[in-house]
Amino acid sequence: xxxxxxxxxxxxxxxxxxxxxxxxxxxxxxxxxxxxxxxxxxxxxxxxxxxxxxxxxxxxxxxxxxxxxxxxxxxxxxxxxxxxxxxxxxxxxxxxxxxxxxxxxxxxxxxxxxxxxxxxxxxxxxxxxxxxxxxxxxxxxxxxxxxxxxxxxxxxxxxxxxxxxxxxxxxxxxxxxxxxxxxxxxxxxxxxxxxxxxxxxxxxxxxxxxxxxxxxxxxxxxxxxxxxxxxxxxxxxxxxxxxxxxxxxxxxxxxxxxxxxxxxxxxxxxxxxxxxxxxxxxxxxxxxxxxxxxxxxxxxxx
Amino acid sequence: xxxxxxxxxxxxxxxxxxxxxxxxxxxxxxxxxxxxxxxxxxxxxxxxxxxxxxxxxxxxxxxxxxxxxxxxxxxxxxxxxxxxxxxxxxxxxxxxxxxxxxxxxxxxxxxxxxxxxxxxxxxxxxxxxxxxxxxxxxxxxxxxxxxxxxxxxxxxxxxxxxxxxxxxxxxxxxxxxxxxxxxxxxxxxxxxxxxxxxxxxxxxxxxxxxxxxxxxxxxxxxxxxxxxxxxxxxxxxxxxxxxxxxxxxxxxxxxxxxxxxxxxxxxxxxxxxxxxxxxxxxxxxxxxxxxxxxxxxxxxxx
Numbered sequence: 001x002x003x004x005x006x007x008x009x010x011x012x013x014x015x016x017x018x019x020x021x022x023x024x025x026x027x028x029x030x031x032x033x034x035x036x037x038x039x040x041x042x043x044x045x046x047x048x049x050x051x052x053x054x055x056x057x058x059x060x061x062x063x064x065x066x067x068x069x070x071x072x073x074x075x076x077x078x079x080x081x082x083x084x085x086x087x088x089x090x091x092x093x094x095x096x097x098x099x100x101x102x103x104x105x106x107x108x109x110x111x112x113x114x115x116x117x118x119x120x121x122x123x124x125x126x127x128x129x130x131x132x133x134x135x136x137x138x139x140x141x142x143x144x145x146x147x148x149x150x151x152x153x154x155x156x157x158x159x160x161x162x163x164x165x166x167x168x169x170x171x172x173x174x175x176x177x178x179x180x181x182x183x184x185x186x187x188x189x190x191x192x193x194x195x196x197x198x199x200x201x202x203x204x205x206x207x208x209x210x211x212x213x214x215x216x217x218x219x220x221x222x223x224x225x226x227x228x229x230x231x232x233x234x235x236x237x238x239x240x241x242x243x244x245x246x247x248x249x250x251x252x253x254x255x256x257x258x259x260x261x262x263x264x265x266x267x268x269x270x271x272x273x274x275x276x277x278x279x280x281x282x283x284x285x286x287x288x289x290x291x292x293x294x295x296x297x298x299x300x301x302x
Numbered sequence: 303x304x305x306x307x308x309x310x311x312x313x314x315x316x317x318x319x320x321x322x323x324x325x326x327x328x329x330x331x332x333x334x335x336x337x338x339x340x341x342x343x344x345x346x347x348x349x350x351x352x353x354x355x356x357x358x359x360x361x362x363x364x365x366x367x368x369x370x371x372x373x374x375x376x377x378x379x380x381x382x383x384x385x386x387x388x389x390x391x392x393x394x395x396x397x398x399x400x401x402x403x404x405x406x407x408x409x410x411x412x413x414x415x416x417x418x419x420x421x422x423x424x425x426x427x428x429x430x431x432x433x434x435x436x437x438x439x440x441x442x443x444x445x446x447x448x449x450x451x452x453x454x455x456x457x458x459x460x461x462x463x464x465x466x467x468x469x470x471x472x473x474x475x476x477x478x479x480x481x482x483x484x485x486x487x488x489x490x491x492x493x494x495x496x497x498x499x500x501x502x503x504x505x506x507x508x509x510x511x512x513x514x515x516x517x518x519x520x521x522x523x524x525x526x527x528x529x530x531x532x533x534x535x536x537x538x539x540x541x542x543x544x545x546x547x548x549x550x551x552x553x554x555x556x557x558x559x560x561x562x563x564x565x566x567x568x569x570x571x572x573x574x575x576x577x578x579x580x581x582x583x584x585x586x587x588x589x590x591x592x593x594x595x596x597x598x599x600x601x602x603x604x
Contacts, residue, residue, distance in 0.1 A: 182389045183527060183529070184525060185526065206509070209522070209525060215598070216525060217600070217602070218600060220520035223487045223511060223513070223518060223520065224485075224487065225485060225488055257602035258604065261602055295602070297520050298519075298521070298600050298601075299559075299600075300521075302560065302597060
C-alpha cells in the first residue's frame with residue numbers, strides 16, 4: 001500500500017494565547033504526512049521555495065516520508081500568518097503569501113504513479129484532478145479536502161473532481177455550503193449523489209461524524225487540558241485517517257470506524273503543541289494508548 | 303426510588319423554520335417530567351395559573367407523574383415566546399412573562415419529602431435550596447441546572463446550593479462562566495471543588511460530556527434528519543438522565559454512562575417534534591431501540 005498526498009508545505013507565523021512563533025513549518029501536506037507516517041509510507045507532492053532550508057526539510061525527512069515529489073521552485077515558500085482569539089474558537093488570517101504555491105502544477109515522480117491511496121489536499125480542484133490523471137492504475141481510495149474558496153469560485157471543477165472521489169473530508173460549514181442543505185444528514189446524502197460514498201465531517205473540538213450509505217459513526221474530540229495551537233488539526237486528522245486506512249489494506253465498516261479514531265488521536269496530538277511539533281515525536285505505542293483512552297471515553301453497555 | 307423535580311411549567315409560543323405554535327405546554331419541569339416518566343415515577347413541584355386548563359394538565363397527567371405538588375395560583379401561567387434562526391443555531395426571546403412564577407415558593411407535599419433523587423431545575427438558587435431543606439432524609443443524588451442569570455446575579459447563593467449538589471448539568475458556556483476557565487476539563491475540576499463530583503456538560507447538537515474525578519464519558523448527539531424545535535432539549539436530556547439513574551438505584555460508572563445515553567436519546571426525541579409532543583407518545587421499546595442505535599453510532603474495536 002502506498003499513500004500519496006498533494007497539498008501545501010508552508011511557513012506559518014502563529015499567535016495563540018499560549019505563545020507565538022514567527023516561522024514554523026506548516027501547510028496541510030506537512031501535517032498530513034507527519035500524521036500518516038506513523039501508519040504507512042507517505043509520498044508528498046508539494047512545492048517549496050529557495051528559503052526552504054535543510055533544517056526545514058529535516059523535520060519532514062523521516063524513513064516513511066518520501067520527499068522525491070517535493071519540488072523546489074525559484075522564489076519564496078508559501079507563507080501564512082494567523083492569530084487565534086483568546087478562547088481559540090476563532091482565528092484571524094493576518095497574511096497569506098502564496099509565493100511559489102501560486103504557480104504550483106503538481107508533477108508526480110514516476111515512482112509515485114502506482115499509489116494505491118491518494119489524498120487531495122485543499123488546492124484548486126483542477127490541480128487535484130491533474131494528480132489523479134497522472135496515477136496509472138485506479139487507486140483503491142481517493143480522499144479529498146476543499147474549502148469555501150473553491151466551493152464558491154470553481155464549483156464545476158470541484159464537482160468534476162468529486163466524481164472521482166470516494167471520501168470527502170470537510171468541516172460542517174463546508175458541507176452545508178457545498179450542498180445548500182443545513183441538516184448534515186441530508187447534506188451527506190446530497191454529497192453521495194456527487195460521487196463520494198463516504199462523507200467525513202470534521203467538527204474540531206466537537207469531534208467528527210462519518211456518514212456512509214450503510215452506517216453512521218460519530219466520535220467526540222478527546223477532551224484535552226492543554227490546547228496550544230489548533231493549526232493543522234484537520235490535516236492531522238486526515239493524515240491519521242488515510243494513513244490508517246492505507247495500512248489496513250481493505251476499506252470496510254470496521255476499518256473506517258478505526259480510521260476515525262486514529263484521525264481523532266492524531267488531531268488531538270497536533271493541537272497540544274505549536275506547529276507540527278506535536279506530531280514529530282510520537283510513537284505507535286503513544287498513539288495506541290490514546291486510542292484506548294478514546295475507547296474508554298466513549299464505551300458503554302446497555 | 304422516587305425522583306422529584308422542581309422547575310417551571312409554562313406556555314410557550316415558538317417559531318422555527320418548520321412551523322409556529324401560539325400556545326403549547328412547555329417549561330423545564332414539563333420536559334423533564336415527561337422524559338423521566340419512561341424510567342421512574344416523577345414528582346413535580348411547580349406553579350401554574352388560572353389559565354392552565356384540564357386539557358393542559360392532561361398532557362402531564364400520566365400514571366408515573368405525580369402532580370400533587372403542582373400549585374395553582376391566582377394569575378396567569380409563566381409564558382415564554384421565542385423564535386429560532388433559519389439554521390436553528392440561535393434563538394431570540396420575544397417575550398418572558400413570569401406571571402405566577404414570579405412569586406413561586408416551592409412547597410413540597412408531605413408525600414414528596416422522602417424523595418431519593420432530586421433535580422433542581424433552573425430557578426433561583428435559594429429556592430432550589432429551600433426544596434432540599436424540605437426533604438427529610440438525605441437524598442441519594444441531587445442534580446442541578448442553572449443559567450447565566452443566576453451565575454451573574456446570585457453567585458453566593460448558587461455556591462451554597464452547589465455544596466449540596468452531586469451532579470451539575472449545564473452547558474459549555476455556563477460551565478466557563480461559572481468557573482472563569484475556558485478549558486472544559488480544567489473548568490470541571492474547579493466545579494469539583496464547589497461540591498458536585500460529577501459535571502455533565504450539555505452541548506446541544508454536539509452531544510454531551512461527563513467529567514467525573516475517576517473517569518470521562520463523551521457522547522455525540524444522534525444525527526437527526528428532522529429537527530423541528532430545539533426547545534426543551536436540555537431539560538429532556540436531564541429527565542432521561544435522572545430518570546434512568548433513579549430507576550437504576552445505584553450510581554456508578556456504568557449507570558452514569560448509561561444515564562448519558564438515555565439523556566441523549568430523550569433529548570433527540572424531544573427536538574424531532576414541536577413542544578413536548580416528541581415526548582408524549584414514546585415507549586420503552588422505542589427508547590431502547592434508539593439507545594441501541596447510539597451504540598452502533600459510537601462503537602468501534604481497535
